[in-house]
Amino acid sequence: MQPRDLSAHEAYVPGRGAEEVARELGMDPEELTKLSSNENPHGPSPDAVEAVEAAASEIHVYPKTSHADLTDALAERWDLTSEQVWVSAGGDGALDNLSRAFLEPDDRVLTPKPGFSYYAMSARYHHGEVAEYSLSKADDFAQTPETILDAYDGERIVYLTTPHNPTGSEMAREDIVTLLESVEDHTLVVVDEAYGEYSEEPSAIGLLDEYDNLAVIRTFSKAFGLAGLRIGYAAVPEAWADAYARVNTPFAASKVACRAALAALGNEEHIEKSVETARWAREYYRDELNANTWPSGGNFVLVEVGDATAVAEATKRRGIIVRDTSSFGLPACIRVSCGTREETKRAVEVLNEVIADVEATKP
Numbered sequence: 001m002q003p004r005d006l007s008a009h010e011a012y013v014p015g016r017g018a019e020e021v022a023r024e025l026g027m028d029p030e031e032l033t034k035l036s037s038n039e040n041p042h043g044p045s046p047d048a049v050e051a052v053e054a055a056a057s058e059i060h061v062y063p064k065t066s067h068a069d070l071t072d073a074l075a076e077r078w079d080l081t082s083e084q085v086w087v088s089a090g091g092d093g094a095l096d097n098l099s100r101a102f103l104e105p106d107d108r109v110l111t112p113k114p115g116f117s118y119y120a121m122s123a124r125y126h127h128g129e130v131a132e133y134s135l136s137k138a139d140d141f142a143q144t145p146e147t148i149l150d151a152y153d154g155e156r157i158v159y160l161t162t163p164h165n166p167t168g169s170e171m172a173r174e175d176i177v178t179l180l181e182s183v184e185d186h187t188l189v190v191v192d193e194a195y196g197e198y199s200e201e202p203s204a205i206g207l208l209d210e211y212d213n214l215a216v217i218r219t220f221s222k223a224f225g226l227a228g229l230r231i232g233y234a235a236v237p238e239a240w241a242d243a244y245a246r247v248n249t250p251f252a253a254s255k256v257a258c259r260a261a262l263a264a265l266g267n268e269e270h271i272e273k274s275v276e277t278a279r280w281a282r283e284y285y286r287d288e289l290n291a292n293t294w295p296s297g298g299n300f301v302l303v304e305v306g307d308a309t310a311v312a313e314a315t316k317r318r319g320i321i322v323r324d325t326s327s328f329g330l331p332a333c334i335r336v337s338c339g340t341r342e343e344t345k346r347a348v349e350v351l352n353e354v355i356a357d358v359e360a361t362k363p
């Protein structure tokens with residue numbers, strides 16, 4: 001007995017956790033600062049923690065009203081109908097729902113390189129094929145309609161990420177509009193706004209009234225600090241919003257997650273603090289690191305360090321876990337998440353020491 005041919009499938013490479021690295025190095029997890037997965041350094045909002053505790057005694061019941069309440073709140077937040085909000089287990093779950101709704105076997109999708117690996121993974125799970133467009137370092141990873149359209153060949157889904165992970169680059173709204181108007185009628189453009197809260201740009205959700213070949217992904221994993229709960233959503237146009245009922249895994253978003261997300265959505269103070277810290281930290285990295293960096297609209301900065309694997313290994317031993325972006329297709333770079341002010345300053349100290357050391361030991 002064997003599963004189907006999975007040779008084209010690649011396993012997801014997550015950022016290393018503090019616990020995991022601590023065990024490997026025989027360190028105390030407390031000595032380690034994890035800046036490898038773009039999590040919220042301020043943690044979840046206290047309201048979300050309270051909601052989780054309150055939901056704990058009700059987890060024997062399937063999540064129906066909790067799901068409806070979150071959906072309605074998000075619809076109100078974005079001025080959409082509730083049908084247009086496809087709540088899911090993380091932003092990744094939202095990508096899966098779109099794959100299920102759109103892909104026939106052998107349909108092709110177009111994904112960014114470097115880029116977020118789950119677009120291709122989800123397409124392959126759903127029997128799709130994957131093509132890539134390149135964001136070029138020489139162009140500072142600029143995301144223009146041309147970069148995408150040059151590679152575009154009538155794919156069923158085109159993914160773009162803004163702010164982009166791992167480079168931080170953004171795509172202007174007028175450029176997204178150009179893309180929506182340039183692709184063929186059967187092409188869905190998925191705009192992944194996992195880092196949307198950190199950006200100064202308006203959300204592409206505002207374009208759903210006018211364009212029905214668009215879906216926008218959002219998550220509670222980043223600015224809302226709920227990565228461990230797995231909750232996110234897609235915002236979709238009215239024209240095909242009813243497909244959700246036919247593709248959604250029943251109760252995929254748990255009651256605890258829905259209740260926490262609803263509470264987090266209501267805590268503006270926590271969100272504002274989180275965004276403000278990230279905006280400060282990304283500028284601090286850019287000003288203080290002795291390395292090439294790129295402007296970022298997210299809660300992380302891409303740093304050119306030469307030998308990413310050596311640098312990531314050495315910073316880890318000094319207590320700072322960063323993300324080697326080799327698995328994204330950028331072996332000369334690391335991505336470092338925005339920490340608290342204290343963590344960010346410490347990360348800069350360590351990175352600057354390590355970059356100087358690695359430079360000095362070059363053959």
Ligand SMILES: *Cc1c(COP(=O)(O)O)cnc(C)c1O
Pocket residue numbers: 089090091092093116161165192194218219220221222227230231232
């Ligand atoms: C983090 C992230 C997501 C979603 O992650 P979830 O934890 O599944 O919500 C989606 N796209 C990008 C680019 C991300 O970085």
